[in-house]
Amino acid sequence: MRPGKVLIETDDIKQRVSELGEEISRNYHHEKPVLVTVLKGGVIFVSDLIRELSIPVELDFVSVSSYKKREKAAPAKIVQNLSGSVAGKHVIVVENIVDTGSTLNRILQELKDRGAASVEVCCLLDKKCKRKVDVDIRYRGFIIQDNFVVGYGLDYNQRFRNLPHIALLE
Ligand code: IMP
Ligand code: MG
Numbered sequence: 001m002r003p004g005k006v007l008i009e010t011d012d013i014k015q016r017v018s019e020l021g022e023e024i025s026r027n028y029h030h031e032k033p034v035l036v037t038v039l040k041g042g043v044i045f046v047s048d049l050i051r052e053l054s055i056p057v058e059l060d061f062v063s064v065s066s067y068k069k070r071e072k073a074a075p076a077k078i079v080q081n082l083s084g085s086v087a088g089k090h091v092i093v094v095e096n097i098v099d100t101g102s103t104l105n106r107i108l109q110e111l112k113d114r115g116a117a118s119v120e121v122c123c124l125l126d127k128k129c130k131r132k133v134d135v136d137i138r139y140r141g142f143i144i145q146d147n148f149v150v151g152y153g154l155d156y157n158q159r160f161r162n163l164p165h166i167a168l169l170e
Pocket of ligand 2: 155
């Protein structure tokens with residue numbers, strides 16, 4: 001298995017990330033949101049995204065393991081939690097891809113339990129057709145079809161995260 005056809009070009013990612021950054025900056029101009037990034041895949045996205053923001057932000061990270069078998073939504077477990085408090089703070093969860101929604105659902109529940117004042121989601125890719133758990137996505141880069149993709153943080157067995165574009169795995 002290796003990366004094949006390019007699904008989203010580097011320049012198109014850059015353009016869209018910049019638009020998302022502008023939109024977030026506009027909506028949070030009076031706040032200092034905490035960007036909670038989902039490890040490991042979200043690091044590339046968040047590092048580009050924050051450089052498109054004109055507002056101050058805090059960063060934090062969570063890591064979630066899912067016992068996902070192909071096509072099935074399984075309960076996701078938080079294996080590395082936030083380092084700081086989110087109580088009373090406005091949180092934006094930064095995730096590179098939402099598939100069944102179970103990972104995100106677990107994170108949203110945790111953030112609510114910890115007393116976040118508000119929680120919104122920013123994802124680069126949305127595999128909408130695969131959704132099993134309903135999650136609200138406020139900021140979305142691209143909707144994609146049911147294909148396995150790699151690059152820009154997304155891996156196949158920990159490989160190909162470093163590709164600058166999004167490619168289909170072939
Ligand atoms: P969910 O819990 O089913 O929404 O799955 C989300 C997680 O599955 C993401 O954080 C990714 O780690 C992984 N994932 C889902 N689709 C893809 C893909 O096409 N390429 C690489 N990883 C994926
Ligand atoms: Mg993965």
